[in-house]
Amino acid sequence: MHGRMSTRWRYSVCTGALAMAMATMPQYGAAQSLPAAPSSRALAAIREADLRRDLFAMASPAMRGREGGSLDELRASIWVAEQYAKIGLAPMGEAGTYFQWFNIVRTRVSTAASSAMLDTKALTLFTDIIPLNVVPVEAMGVVRWLANPNDTTTDVRGKIVATALVAPPEALVRTTSYPTRVRYADAAIQATLRTLSRRGAAAIVLVASPAVDSAFDAVAVQRVRGAYDVDRATPRGFGQSDRVAPPPAAGSGPPPAFLVRAAQLAPMQRSPILTLSVRLERFETPSVNVIAGLRGTDATLRDEYVLYSSHQDANGVRALEANGDSVLAGADDNASVSVAEFAAARALVAQRPRRSVLFVHHGAEERGLLGSRYHSAHPVVPIAQIVAVLNSDMIGRNHPDTAALLGVQPPHRSSSTLVQYAIAANARTGKFVIDTLWDRPTHPEGWYFRSDHVPYARLNVPSLMYTTNLHGDYHTASDIPERIDYPKLLRMAQWMYLTGWYVANADQRPPLDQGFKLER
Numbered sequence: 001m002h003g004r005m006s007t008r009w010r011y012s013v014c015t016g017a018l019a020m021a022m023a024t025m026p027q028y029g030a031a032q033s034l035p036a037a038p039s040s041r042a043l044a045a046i047r048e049a050d051l052r053r054d055l056f057a058m059a060s061p062a063m064r065g066r067e068g069g070s071l072d073e074l075r076a077s078i079w080v081a082e083q084y085a086k087i088g089l090a091p092m093g094e095a096g097t098y099f100q101w102f103n104i105v106r107t108r109v110s111t112a113a114s115s116a117m118l119d120t121k122a123l124t125l126f127t128d129i130i131p132l133n134v135v136p137v138e139a140m141g142v143v144r145w146l147a148n149p150n151d152t153t154t155d156v157r158g159k160i161v162a163t164a165l166v167a168p169p170e171a172l173v174r175t176t177s178y179p180t181r182v183r184y185a186d187a188a189i190q191a192t193l194r195t196l197s198r199r200g201a202a203a204i205v206l207v208a209s210p211a212v213d214s215a216f217d218a219v220a221v222q223r224v225r226g227a228y229d230v231d232r233a234t235p236r237g238f239g240q241s242d243r244v245a246p247p248p249a250a251g252s253g254p255p256p257a258f259l260v261r262a263a264q265l266a267p268m269q270r271s272p273i274l275t276l277s278v279r280l281e282r283f284e285t286p287s288v289n290v291i292a293g294l295r296g297t298d299a300t301l302r303d304e305y306v307l308y309s310s311h312q313d314a315n316g317v318r319a320l321e322a323n324g325d326s327v328l329a330g331a332d333d334n335a336s337v338s339v340a341e342f343a344a345a346r347a348l349v350a351q352r353p354r355r356s357v358l359f360v361h362h363g364a365e366e367r368g369l370l371g372s373r374y375h376s377a378h379p380v381v382p383i384a385q386i387v388a389v390l391n392s393d394m395i396g397r398n399h400p401d402t403a404a405l406l407g408v409q410p411p412h413r414s415s416s417t418l419v420q421y422a423i424a425a426n427a428r429t430g431k432f433v434i435d436t437l438w439d440r441p442t443h444p445e446g447w448y449f450r451s452d453h454v455p456y457a458r459l460n461v462p463s464l465m466y467t468t469n470l471h472g473d474y475h476t477a478s479d480i481p482e483r484i485d486y487p488k489l490l491r492m493a494q495w496m497y498l499t500g501w502y503v504a505n506a507d508q509r510p511p512l513d514q515g516f517k518l519e520r
Contacts, residue, residue, distance in 0.1 A: 050339075051490060116129050218318065299352055331479050395496075406467065
């Protein structure tokens with residue numbers, strides 16, 4: 001899974017862990033009676049050739065990584081809408097279109113209005129010096145050099161201090177998400193700031209080690225993007241506001257921190273005068289949810305909806321990686337799910353269910369679940385009429401016979417009935433060994449809270465998340481269509497489709513478990 005183990009060793013560890021997880025999986029009461037299975041004609045509409053064709057198109061270099069809030073995301077969103085039009089689903093967005101528009105509120109360091117000077121030499125932001133947090137700064141003073149950032153005997157209150165990055169503990173370096181050199185740099189920054197940020201410095205300058213220096217441009221490309229939010233949306237967390245907070249004021253929050261290149265080590269040790277003027281800019285940029293629907297056949301049930309959830313964005317164009325590519329194409333994350341939902345839509349058109357179905361591709365998921373937070377607060381149908389959300393994130397990699405289903409065990413489980421439908425559907429389609437480790441609240445990745453079902457679960461809509469979990473190519477330029485396991489993706493698409501079929505044809509909607517509470 002992490003890319004450093006042999007396939008055989010990785011498989012033996014995985015299957016052992018899965019056996020333990022399944023042994024502790026919650027036992028449910030009497031099984032719900034299942035609706036009649038769909039016709040063989042409907043199942044046959046889910047084809048591996050279609051999945052492969054669609055995925056190579058969606059994760060092609062021409063889509064340029066589909067970054068949220070960019071023209072590339074909008075281009076990809078139009079392409080997604082075109083696929084639903086071809087399949088025969090109705091537009092469910094605004095003004096008779098497939099699109100629900102919202103604005104991303106973006107706050108970033110203004111490179112035009114900000115400056116940094118070391119003595120009389122100008123430092124170019126994000127080329128020579130990287131602001132590590134999105135806060136305004138006005139500071140000037142002699143740099144106080146700290147040979148050891150963990151030495152707490154030196155009083156740094158109100159001073160600009162500089163120190164060399166320390167090597168991070170191995171446990172602090174994430175095993176997934178972005179290239180190895182960036183993960184190491186982030187961990188080194190975090191480890192060095194851990195003690196310094198609480199000592200009252202006016203500003204902190206970190207001098208890159210040789211290892212972090214090699215990742216300097218990649219870190220700059222990430223940090224220059226700033227912070228993202230969406231207004232009038234389901235809050236990020238329990239008790240938070242649905243409104244975007246005002247920009248921070250100078251001097252509020254933790255001390256501003258900066259990263260400079262390794263070549264600045266000697267100049268920083270000579271106690272130069274550093275002048276910092278960092279100003280922020282805030283603006284709005286459009287993003288979009290793509291929403292398509294299929295009307296149910298039952299006159300009583302057709303005003304209830306099963307919602308299939310994906311996200312169409314990825315992470316755009318970044319710094320050049322070791323493989324010579326700079327496009328984070330997002331084949332597994334999350335084109336794999338988008339094309340699986342096209343396949344499910346074809347099957348549902350071939351045999352329409354009793355309840356209606358929504359397919360929602362949420363915009364700007366990678367920027368903080370922005371599209372799902374917006375749609376859950378402004379749904380195109382009343383939220384009370386959405387009976388279940390079947391969300392998926394990354395379903396085309398890792399061992400061919402394992403998958404994870406999140407929302408299966410407490411405290412994440414919102415509906416035991418919905419879980420039973422999913423397990424029954426797996427037994428008839430994918431036949432995966434279900435890994436429950438990633439659904440545990442103690443899992444270090446916190447995977448359950450990182451995808452688009454969360455805003456709906458927060459509003460007490462029964463929700464599940466299908467995934468085949470993270471891997472070494474996650475959020476890198478190596479997440480490409482050629483590395484997808486298409487036979488596995490076919491089985492995942494069948495599993496997701498059949499779960500939704502059961503929910504859409506059951507006499508009763510899946511009830512929320514008594515006492516379910518997402519927040520804890």
